Amino acid sequence: MSLPELSREEISRYSRHLILDEVGMDGQRKLKGSSVLCIGTGGLGSPLLMYLAAAGVGRIGIVDFDLVDASNLQRQILHGTGTVGTPKVVSAKARVHDINPNVQVDVYEEALTSENALRILEPYDVVVDGTDNFPTRYLVNDACVILGKPNVYGSIFKFEGQASVFNLGDGPNYRDLYPEPPPPGLVPSCAEGGVLGILPGVIGCIQATETLKILLGKGSTLSGRLLLYDALEMRFRELKLRRDPDAEPITELIDYVQFCGVAQHEDAVPEATGPEPFERLSVQAIATRRSEGWAPYVLDVRKPHEAQIVAFDWADRLHPHEDVASIADELPRDRDILIHCKGGVRSAKACAALAERGFDRLYNLEGGITAWAKELDPSMPTY
Amino acid sequence: MAVTVHIPTPLRPYTGGSASVDVEGATVADALAALTTAHPELQKHLRDSKGRLRSFVNVYLGDEDIRFLDKEATPVSSGAELTIVPSIAGGAA
Numbered sequence: 001m002s003l004p005e006l007s008r009e010e011i012s013r014y015s016r017h018l019i020l021d022e023v024g025m026d027g028q029r030k031l032k033g034s035s036v037l038c039i040g041t042g043g044l045g046s047p048l049l050m051y052l053a054a055a056g057v058g059r060i061g062i063v064d065f066d067l068v069d070a071s072n073l074q075r076q077i078l079h080g081t082g083t084v085g086t087p088k089v090v091s092a093k094a095r096v097h098d099i100n101p102n103v104q105v106d107v108y109e110e111a112l113t114s115e116n117a118l119r120i121l122e123p124y125d126v127v128v129d130g131t132d133n134f135p136t137r138y139l140v141n142d143a144c145v146i147l148g149k150p151n152v153y154g155s156i157f158k159f160e161g162q163a164s165v166f167n168l169g170d171g172p173n174y175r176d177l178y179p180e181p182p183p184p185g186l187v188p189s190c191a192e193g194g195v196l197g198i199l200p201g202v203i204g205c206i207q208a209t210e211t212l213k214i215l216l217g218k219g220s221t222l223s224g225r226l227l228l229y230d231a232l233e234m235r236f237r238e239l240k241l242r243r244d245p246d247a248e249p250i251t252e253l254i255d256y257v258q259f260c261g262v263a264q265h266e267d268a269v270p271e272a273t274g275p276e277p278f279e280r281l282s283v284q285a286i287a288t289r290r291s292e293g294w295a296p297y298v299l300d301v302r303k304p305h306e307a308q309i310v311a312f313d314w315a316d317r318l319h320p321h322e323d324v325a326s327i328a329d330e331l332p333r334d335r336d337i338l339i340h341c342k343g344g345v346r347s348a349k350a351c352a353a354l355a356e357r358g359f360d361r362l363y364n365l366e367g368g369i370t371a372w373a374k375e376l377d378p379s380m381p382t383y
Numbered sequence: 384m385a386v387t388v389h390i391p392t393p394l395r396p397y398t399g400g401s402a403s404v405d406v407e408g409a410t411v412a413d414a415l416a417a418l419t420t421a422h423p424e425l426q427k428h429l430r431d432s433k434g435r436l437r438s439f440v441n442v443y444l445g446d447e448d449i450r451f452l453d454k455e456a457t458p459v460s461s462g463a464e465l466t467i468v469p470s471i472a473g474g475a476a
Contacts, residue, residue, distance in 0.1 A: 043473075134472045157471040160392040178470040182439040193393070195473060228468065230392070233402055237389075237466065239446045322396055322424075 003029035004058065010102060014056050022218045028056060032102075034215045037061040037124035039112055039140055041092040043200025044130035044154045044207060046078035051208040053096040053103045057215065060096065061106040061124055064088040071383070075197035112136055114253040117143040126211050128152045130204065134181035135256035141166060141174035145250045150223075152210050154203040159196050159232040161203035164222045164241060165210050171223035176244040181260040199231050277355030278362035280348070283372045286338065286365060296336035296363060299324075301350040306342060310369060310381050321346040321353075328357045340365035340372075342383070386414045386459050389466040397424035411444060412455035414465055429467070439470040 006014070006028060017023040023031075036057050038045050041064040052060055066088050068079045083091035089107040096105050108120055112131075121127055121143050129140045129151055137155075144151040144167045151166040153174065166173040206227065213219045228237040281289075298314055300307060301321035311318070319327050321341060331337060337359065341347040344366050351362045365372070373380035388404045398404055404421065408414030419426045431437055442449045443466040449457050459465070 132473055134470070137472055155471045156473045158392045160471070162468075162471060177441070178439050180438040181472075182437070182470060193473075226468070228466075230402070232392075237446075239443050239466065239468065240448065240451075242448065242451055244450070 004032045005029070006032065007102075010056065013100070013102075017055070023216060027216045027218070030217075031056045031212070031215055032058040034126075035059040035061070035124045036126045036128060036211055036215070037063065037121055038128045038130055039063045039136070040130035040132065041076070041078060041088045042066075042072065042130060042132060043075040043156065043195065043197075044204040045092070045128075046076045047201050047204035048128055048130060048208045048211070049078055049092055049096055050099055051205065052211060053100045055208075055212055056100065057103065057212075059104040059106065059124075061108060061120070062089050062092050062096075063108040063110070063112055063120060064092070065109060065111045075195065075200050077201070112139060114139060114256065117253060118147060121147055121149060124149065126150050126152060126214050128154075128207055128211055130154065130207070134260045137174060138181060138259060139253065139256045142250045142253055145173050146253070150214050152207045152214070154200075154207040156195055156199050156203055158193050159199060159230060161199055161229040161231070163203055163206045163210070163227045163229070164225060165214065166223075168214065168221060168223040170243075172241050172243045173250075175247055175250065177226065177241055179244065179247065184261065196231055199229075202229060202231070276352070277360070278348075278351035278364055280364045280366050281338075282366050283375050286363075287376055294336070296338040297332050299331070299337055299339045299350070300341070300369075301339055301347050302341050302369075306383070309383050310373070312340070312369065312372075315340075321350040324350040325353050325357060328354060328359070331359070333359065333361075336361045336363060338363045338365060341368050343368040343370055384409055384414075384459055384461040384463065386461075386463045386465055388414060388418050389464065391467055391469055393469055393471065394425060394428055394467065397428060398422045408459060410455065411442060411449050411457045411459060411465065414459055415442070415455070428469075437469075441468045442466070443468060 014028050017028050018025055034057055036052055038049055041062055068083045068086055068088055068091050070084050072079055078095050079091045087109055089109045093105045093107055096103055117139055127140060127144050127149050129137060131137055141151055150168040153166050154163045210221050213221055224241050226239045226241045298316050300311060300315045300318045301324055303320050304318060307318050339347040339350050344364060348364045351364045354362055370382050373382045386406055386408055388406060390398050390402055390404060404418055406414050406417035408417050429436060429440055444452060444457055444459060444463060
C-alpha cells in the first residue's frame with residue numbers, strides 16, 4: 001500500500017517529527033496512513049487522543065456512550081467546562097479537530113458490546129484500551145485476540161497505574177496476565193476509591209507513546225512487560241509478562257457482564273445467600289419515616305475526609321466501613337441503625353458485617369448521601 | 384530470610400497504609416503467610432476460601448511471575464523483593 005503524501009501545511013506542522021531519524025518523512029507518512037481506535041474518552045483517552053491527533057495519526061476512532069460531567073474535568077483534559085452535558089464523543093471530536101483538522105475522526109456513540117465489538121474494532125490498526133471496568137477490558141482483549149490486533153493497555157487506581165502492550169505478534173494478552181476478573185465488590189472503582197487527576201495523564205501518555213511506536217515499528221514496546229507506576233512513591237517498576245501455557249484459547253466473544261459477575265465465582269468473598277440480614281431504604285422512604293418521628297442511630301461509614309465535603313448534621317457517628325466491626329460494642333442494640341456512605345455500596349457491606357455480629361435492626365440508605373443530595377436536597381454538594 | 388513485600392495501593396488499607404512490609408520466610412508461601420499473620424485483613428483479598436491465591440492477584444519475585452517459577456514453593460533468598468499486583472480496571476470514569 002502506498003503511503004499518503006504530506007501537504008505543505010502538514011510538513012510545517014510535523015517538522016519536529018520530520019527531523020527525527022526515527023520518524024522522518026516515511027514515518028510521518030506511515031502515521032498519516034494509519035488508524036487507531038480509542039475505547040473510552042476519559043482519563044486515559046484524554047491525553048492519548050490529544051497526542052495522537054497532534055502527532056498526525058490519519059484516522060482515529062472514538063468509542064464512548066457517556067456525557068461529559070463536571071466531576072470528569074479534574075482529569076479528563078480532553079473535555080472542558082463548556083462541554084459539560086454534551087456527549088463525550090462530540091466533545092472529543094471537536095477538541096481533536098481543534099488540535100489537528102487533518103485527522104479523520106470516526107465517532108461511535110455507543111457502549112462496546114459483544115455484538116458490536118468485532119465490527120467496531122475491525123477497521124483499525126491498533127486498539128487502545130482506555131476503559132474503566134473489567135467486562136469491557138476482557139471484551140476489548142478478546143476481540144483484539146480474535147482480530148489479531150495489538151491492544152495498548154492502561155489501567156489506574158488512586159495513585160497507581162499499570163501499562164502494557166497486549167497481543168502484539170505472538171506476545172501475551174490480558175488473560176495471560178489475569179485469567180479471571182475479581183468478583184464484584186472486592187476491587188473498588190475509581191468512582192468509589194478516587195484517583196489522582198494527573199495519574200491517567202501519565203499512563204495515557206505511556207499508552208500514546210506505545211501506540212506511536214507500534215505504528216512506526218520503532219523501539220521496544222511494552223509487549224511482554226508490565227509497567228507499574230506508583231505516583232505517591234514516584235517509582236516505576238517493570239515485571240515480566242509471559243504467555244500462559246494453561247490459558248484457554250480465545251475463539252469467540254462471550255457475555256462479559258456475566259463473566260465478571262458473581263455467578264462465576266463460587267470462591268468469591270462470601271456473599272450473603274438468601275434474604276439480606278438488613279433492610280434497604282430509599283431516600284424518600286427514609287425522609288417519610290423521619291417526618292413521622294423515626295429516629296434511628298445514624299452511622300456514616302465513609303472516610304473522615306469525605307465527611308468534610310458533605311455530611312448529615314443528624315448523623316451520630318462516623319467510622320470507615322472496613323473495620324466497622326471493631327466498634328460493634330459501642331453501637332446500640334436496642335435501636336434501629338441507619339447506615340450510609342456516598343453511594344450505598346460500602347454501607348451495605350457495613351450492614352452485612354454488623355449483621356454477622358448479631359445486629360438485627362439495620363437499615364441501608366440506598367444510593368447514599370449522593371442520592372439524598374440529588375433527590376431531596378440539591379443545596380448539598382455532591383462529589 | 385528477610386523479604387520485602389511490596390503492597391499495591393488497593394491493598395494498603397489492610398496494611399495500615401504501608402507500601403511495603405518486611406517479613407521472614409524461606410519460600411514465597413512462607414513470606415505470604417508471615418504477611419497475612421501480621422495483617423490478617425489481607426488474607427481474604429489474597430486467597431479464596433480454599434486457600435488458593437486469587438486468580439486476579441499475581442505475585443512476582445523480583446520481576447518474575449511466580450506462576451512461571453515454582454509457584455508458592457519458590458524459594459526466596461535474603462533481601463528478595465516480592466510484589467503483589469492485583470488487577471485494576473480504572474481509566475475513564
